[in-house]
Amino acid sequence: MQNIRRTLPALPHLNVFDAAARHMSFTLAGQELGVTQAAVSYSIRMLERDLGVSLFTRNGRNIVLTEVGERFARDISLGLAHLRQSVLSIRKTGAAxxxxxxxxxxxxxxxxxxxxxxxxxxxxxxxxxxxxxxxxxxxxxxxxxxxxxxxxxxxxxxxxxxxxDEIIYPVCSPAYAAKLPRAPEKCGARDVARAALIHLDEPFRVCPIWADWLHAQGHVPKADLPMLRLNDYVLVIQAALEGQGIAMGWQHLVEPLVQRGALVRVTPHVWATGVxxxxxxxxxxxxxxxxxxxxxxxxxxxxxxxxxxx
Known part of the structure; x- marks a missing residue:
């Protein structure tokens, strides 16, 4: 039995030849494959040397497939298409x-x-x-x-x-809660607005902000509230755990932390947004x-x- 490595040229060279034959350009083939024009030219030379035939004729910057090159291009295109389909099928089987x-x-x-x-x-x-x-x-x-x-x-x-359901209430660490002027069960929206607030600057979607929560509680701040702004909710909650201030707590996310005592609800007031x-x-x-x-x-x-x- 013949050694298949000696029978078949290197697959990367075949892939380069397929791209060059489709584009009729070493430069465009290189752009498709993410390599330089020189790398494409080198692969074609290695392939021609391996096969012992010329696949392209060169005329300045232009290339044209030889008769053998045209036949080989058709066969390689069909072979690579079957190979890609087989790989895709196997991957889908695994992904299933x-x-x-x-x-x-x-x-x-x-x-x-x-x-x-x-x-x-x-x-x-x-x-x-x-x-x-x-x-x-x-x-x-x-x-x-x-x-x-x-x-x-x-x-x-x-x-x-x-x-x-989207239900939001303010949360903070027990250490920060101890610094509040009133016990959490007695705090209202005005008390929350006067505290150090941690804000989620959501970069990818529209979501409720502190002004929305305060308005829902009937409190309209007289001015923009100073706050720590973070663009990742994981960081927002970590800041609250570290005692940096009060964060907006989405109930389905923070309830385990509240139940464990890592966070406490700052006020009994909640906001069901309807989302x-x-x-x-x-x-x-x-x-x-x-x-x-x-x-x-x-x-x-x-x-x-x-x-x-x-």
Missing amino acids: RMVTLSVSSAFATFWLMPRLNAFRERFPEIDLQVRSTDRDVDLALEDMSLGVRYGSGILPSYSRADLA VYSVVWAGPLSKDAGKVRDWLLEAQHGAPLPTGRL
């Missing part, structure tokens, strides 16, 4: 066994991580890939199984199951993806919150 979940960094940190051990104990057979992003990426375009979205992030084409967070999906779900969706809903609505460390 994986469930991808798109969530924000805050949801991943404060909601998912405390519950993940319980999920893995219950579904050890599911290969779950969590993709943390604060952008509302298109699930279909990114080939993701499920996502957690709200507001404008829920596209009309998505199927959805409601996960949690809903939902589990969404863009197409038919695999059996495992359906299990993940159902678990997300059950963990939010039915199962008790964990008390261990994050």
Whole structure:
């Protein structure tokens, strides 16, 4: 049996030849492949030397396929197309066994991580890939199984199951709460407005801000409130944990921290915005993806919150 390594030229050279034959340009082939024109020229020379024939004729900066080159280009194009299709098919087979979940960094940190051990104990057979992003990426375009979205992030084409109402209340560390002029159960919106506020400068979507929460409580500040501004909710909550001031607490995210005593509610007043967070999906779900969706809903609505460390 002949050694296949001696029979076939190097695959990278074949890939370069395919690009050069399609573009009829070493420069454009290099741009497609992300290499220099000189690198393309070198690969073509190595391929021609390996085959013992000329694949192109050169006329200054112009190139033309020889008769042998034309035949070889057709065969290579067909062969590479079959190879790409085979690779894609295998990757899809592997991906079919994986469930991808798109969530924000805050949801991943404060909601998912405390519950993940319980999920893995219950579904050890599911290969779950969590993709943390604060952008509302298109699930279909990114080939993701499920996502957690709200507001404008829920596209009309998505199927959805409601996960949690958006309920917001101020939170701070116990140490900072001890510095407040009144006990948390007696604090009102005016007390909150006079405190050191930590603000989320959300970079990718419209979300409630401190002025919205205060207005919902019937308090209109006379001037812009000085505050610490952070563009990541994980940082906002970390700042609150470190005693930097009062943060807006999204209930479905901060409740475990409140139950553990790491954070305290600054006031009994809450704001239900009317917005809903939902589990969404863009197409038919695999059996495992359906299990993940159902678990997300059950963990939010039915199962008790964990008390261990994050």
